[in-house]
Amino acid sequence: MSTGWSTAVVLGRSMAGLAAAAALSRHFSEVVVVEKDPDLDTEQPRPGVGQGHHYHALAQGAVEALERLLPGIIEDLRGAGAVDVPFALGVRFYDAGDWQPNRDLGFVSLNATRGLIEQATAARVRRRPAVRFLGSSRLERLVFDRSDSDRGDGSVCGVEVRRADGALETLTADLVVDCTGRVSKLPEVLVRRGFDPIQQFTLNIGISYTSALFRAPVDTADGFSAVAVLPEPPTKRGGFVARVHEDTWIVSLHTRFERELPRSHQEMLAFAETIEVPDVAAFLRHATLQGEVRSFRKGEAVWRRFDRTERFPDGLLVLGDAIASFNPIFGQGMSVATLQACVLDDVLTERSARGAGLDGISRDYFPAAMAITRAAWGSSTAVDSAYEEVTGDRNPNAAQNTKVMRGLRKLIADDPKLHADMVAVGQMTTPGDRLMTPELIARALAAAEST
Ligand SMILES: Cc1cc2nc3c(=O)[nH]c(=O)nc-3n(C[C@H](O)[C@H](O)[C@H](O)COP(=O)(O)OP(=O)(O)OC[C@H]3O[C@@H](n4cnc5c(N)ncnc54)[C@H](O)[C@@H]3O)c2cc1C
Missing domain, CATH: 3.30.9 (D-Amino Acid Oxidase; Chain A, domain 2)
Incomplete structure (x- = not known):
């Protein structure tokens, strides 16, 4: 399905980039996925994804989002x-x-x-006629329509990439989506162009x-x-x-x-x-x-608040670890990225239905994408902040959270429904506030203190 927009460029071909490409391919006639690593069809970990050698739990949130974006992927x-x-x-x-x-x-x-999760996902995305993978191509710079401005104005209209042989290539685009992960330089790029600094929690x-x-x-x-x-x-x-x-x-x-x-x-x-x-x-x-x-x-762990800036260039969005990367032991990153790609699909579908263009799309996308990030950030940093060695933007709810979680873990022994809710929150198929009702918090605190 293409709804009239011409070209989207996705930067990064890891899980966020692949999920974004799957969503964009329903709306753009051409989607170019730029990746600095070679475009290989392999399960082997690759240099651009240093975490690839390590255990990755595919939470149910990611399973459902991937299946929505790429029907058949789970059977693959x-x-x-x-x-x-x-x-x-x-x-x-x-x-x-x-x-x-x-x-x-x-x-x-x-x-x-x-590696297998990424390989299977890439194989499904590759089957979409609109999608083209451009491997061994490193993002050199974003191209703005006002090439010489540093006043925080102008829109992104493409990217310049350096190919493996050193040649520079310019790709024009109606929309560029940054999925380069935690190494993304976007906040610095925006400041150099005169946009406001992006608030960051670290x-x-x-x-x-x-x-x-x-x-x-x-x-x-x-x-x-x-x-x-x-x-x-x-x-x-x-x-x-x-x-x-x-x-x-x-x-x-x-x-x-x-x-x-x-x-x-x-x-x-x-x-x-x-x-x-x-x-x-x-x-x-x-x-x-x-x-x-x-x-x-x-x-x-880093969370960049792209939703809080007053001015953000048109023609540009961000998805996955480039927005926030979490403590991996909670297994949230791929769910957050794929659920954000579903948000992107929803936003494009809604704009297309009312015949709107892409202007101001960041104001629709970032708040919804951030709701997903917020849930993951809140639960993981509440545990992280309970360690005295942890420094930075600590979660003020850490002490209370430790007690509530201890109580909930006791209650689930005899409460299968609560157990299912707790797992659904952990698996990112249900918002975390399901467990944070005043009644449940009181029950959990009482259970925590009873031992
Ligand atoms: C140790 C560890 C364990 C984890 N375990 C889990 C887990 O159990 N469950 C889970 O859901 N998540 C887990 N995660 C998180 C998960 O790996 C990421 O959230 C997920 O891969 C999505 O990341 P991403 O695609 O946004 O970024 P990344 O995976 O970091 O990919 C970024 C991509 O951009 C490319 N790139 C970067 N710069 C450029 C450039 N200038 N030009 C072109 N390409 C560029 C890179 O080569 C790479 O392909 C774990 C993370 C770590 C570190």
Whole structure:
């Protein structure tokens, strides 16, 4: 379906860029996806996505958004070997001091490597006739219609990209969507052009991951397809074990503010033995390392408030980690990006229906996109801010949140409906305020204090 707009350019071909391209391809006759990495059809992690070696939970919010944007994608993933995880029967989840119940909550999640999720998504997007992938092409600069102005006016009308052979190419566009992730330079670019500084919240979370693929029989984790251990502050170490394909598993260990990270199977096991429940270490004792042990440090969570600026150039939007990147242990990033792509699709559909152009689209898009970011930022930073080492724009609700969550975790033992609501909020299929009613907060605080 094309509704008359000509060309959109998407910057970055990771999960946000692919989801944005899927949405845009319904409305533009041409969508060019610019990516600095080569355009390869592979499951292997690539340099532009440093987090690609690490466990990526595909939350139900992302599953539903991807299926809406790219119908058939979930079957593609299954066909490529992703593992079905009946929720919460197939997941052993230790959350801040308690094992969560293993009830049937009526949906099936998928385990896969980050690389496979991106590869399957890219394959679906590539099938859209409007879409063209431009690999090995680095964004050089945004092109404005008023080339020499630094007064905070003018619209974006294209981009200049540098190809692998060094040649510069200009792409003209009705709409440019920045999906270059947490390395996006857009706030600095806007200031240089005379636009107002973008307000930014930054929290120094000091997270690091160490991960590797392992081979182990499918029943190694007592029949569970995933084990997740999330610590309660001030405890720092936790881990994930997930079967991602037949007898291939990924293990991701995580900690905060630690300099020395494991570098071998033995060191991963020694680390896992210090986690407060034995399940991750037990898995590692019976698994065979496949490939390398890799680490990734993520010092900061960042939220850029593009919605709060009075002047934002026409012809330009932002999506995914370029708006906000969160503490990854809560597994929210791909859901936020894909749900924002659904918002983009809605906004374009609505404008198209009333015959409106693209002028002022940021005023429609950013508030709705930010509602998704706000939910993810609120819940993850409330936990992060409970660590005394964390600095920056702390979440003032951290202490209350710790107590409420402790109480809710106790209540779900005997309350399947509440359990389903809690999981739905965590999986980003339901807004977080479902759990924040005065009545529920009072029940949770009473439960937290009763022990
Ligand atoms: C360790 C870790 C674990 C995570 N685990 C989860 C999880 O369990 N669940 C979950 O949902 N999310 C998780 N995330 C978050 C998730 O990886 C991201 O939210 C998701 O990939 C969407 O990011 P993005 O596409 O906005 O940016 P990115 O994935 O960072 O991609 C940006 C893209 O832009 C390209 N690019 C950058 N600059 C340029 C340029 N100048 N020119 C051209 N191209 C450029 C890059 O090469 C890259 O392809 C995790 C993140 C980390 C760090």
